[in-house]
Amino acid sequence: MTQSIQIKAARSQAAQGWHVFKKDKLAIAGATIIILVTLISIFAPIIAPYDPNVTQGPRLQPIGTSGHPLGLDGQGRDILSRLIWGGRLSLVSAIIPLLFMFFISLFIGLLAGFFPKLGEVVMRVLDILFAFPMVLIAVGIASIVGAGLFAIMLSISLVLLPYMSRVVYTATVEERDKEYVEAARALGSSQSDIMFRELLPNVISALIVYATTLAGVMIVFSAGLSFLGLGIQPPDADWGRMTATGLTVMTQGAPHVATLPGVIILIVATAFNWLGDGLQDVFNPYKRTE
Structure with missing residues (x-):
C-alpha cells in the first residue's frame, strides 16, 4: 500500500515537472537541439555525405558549392561532413567525463556533507584543485599523457570534481539537520x-x-x-x-571555415x-505548484 502511494506521488511530481518544463520554450528548444545534434553525431557514418578526412575537391570552396553545401576547407575536405563527424x-x-564525475561528485559530496569532520578535510583537498586554472591543469596533463582525447577527458574530470562536489556538499549540509532527517534518526535508520x-x-x-549547465x-x-x-x-x-x-x-577569403x-x-x-534553466524550474517546488 505504501509503495503504491509512493508510485502515485512520483507520477504526480513527474507530471507537474513536465507541465512546468513544456511551458519554457527556450528549454524545449535547448532539449530539441541537444537531441538533434546527438542523433546526427551517432549516425554520422550514415548521414555524412563524404569521408571527413579525404580531399574532395579544390581547397577553400565557398558555401553553396555544388555537392558541398557548406564548402570545402583548407585541404579540400567537405566541411559539412567534418562538422557532423566532429x-x-x-x-x-x-x-562522458561529466557523466562519470556526476556519480563520483555525488558520492563525495554526500559523505563530506553528512560527516562534518570528514567534510572539512575533503573540502580543503578540493580547494587545492580550485587554485589551479583550468587551462593550466590541461597543459600539465597533456605534457604527461600527451595531447588527445584522453588528455581532454582527464582534464575535464579534474576540473569538474571540485565544482560538482561542492554543490552536493552545500546541499547536503543544508538538508542534514532538517526535521525529516531527525525523524529518520529517531526511527533508527542507519546512516547509509x-x-x-x-x-x-x-x-x-x-x-x-x-551539471546540465556545466555541459555547455x-x-x-x-x-x-x-x-x-x-x-x-x-x-x-x-x-x-x-x-x-x-x-x-581567414585572410584567404574563407571566413566560413572557422x-x-x-x-x-x-x-x-x-x-x-x-535546458539547465528549464530543469531548475522543474525542480523548484514553487514553480510546480503554480
Whole structure:
C-alpha cells in the first residue's frame, strides 16, 4: 500500500515537472537541439555525405558549392561532413567525463556533507584543485599523457570534481539537520539509509541542474583545448580543431571555415544552458505548484 502511494506521488511530481518544463520554450528548444545534434553525431557514418578526412575537391570552396553545401576547407575536405563527424568527439570529450564525475561528485559530496569532520578535510583537498586554472591543469596533463582525447577527458574530470562536489556538499549540509532527517534518526535508520534514501533525493536535483549547465561550458572548454592543440589531433574532425585550422585561412577569403564550427559550438553550449534553466524550474517546488 505504501509503495503504491509512493508510485502515485512520483507520477504526480513527474507530471507537474513536465507541465512546468513544456511551458519554457527556450528549454524545449535547448532539449530539441541537444537531441538533434546527438542523433546526427551517432549516425554520422550514415548521414555524412563524404569521408571527413579525404580531399574532395579544390581547397577553400565557398558555401553553396555544388555537392558541398557548406564548402570545402583548407585541404579540400567537405566541411559539412567534418562538422557532423566532429560532433562525435566534441560531445564525447565533454559529456562522458561529466557523466562519470556526476556519480563520483555525488558520492563525495554526500559523505563530506553528512560527516562534518570528514567534510572539512575533503573540502580543503578540493580547494587545492580550485587554485589551479583550468587551462593550466590541461597543459600539465597533456605534457604527461600527451595531447588527445584522453588528455581532454582527464582534464575535464579534474576540473569538474571540485565544482560538482561542492554543490552536493552545500546541499547536503543544508538538508542534514532538517526535521525529516531527525525523524529518520529517531526511527533508527542507519546512516547509509539516511544518506541514500533521505538525503540523496533532495540533493541530486541541484547537481542535475548544475551539471546540465556545466555541459555547455565543458563543450566550449573541450573545443578550446583542441583549439590550443592539446586535444583532438589531425586529421580527426573536432569543432575546436576545425576552428583553429580555419583561422589560418581567414585572410584567404574563407571566413566560413572557422566561423561554421564556432557557431555550432555556440549553439550547442547555449542549448545546454537553456535546458539547465528549464530543469531548475522543474525542480523548484514553487514553480510546480503554480
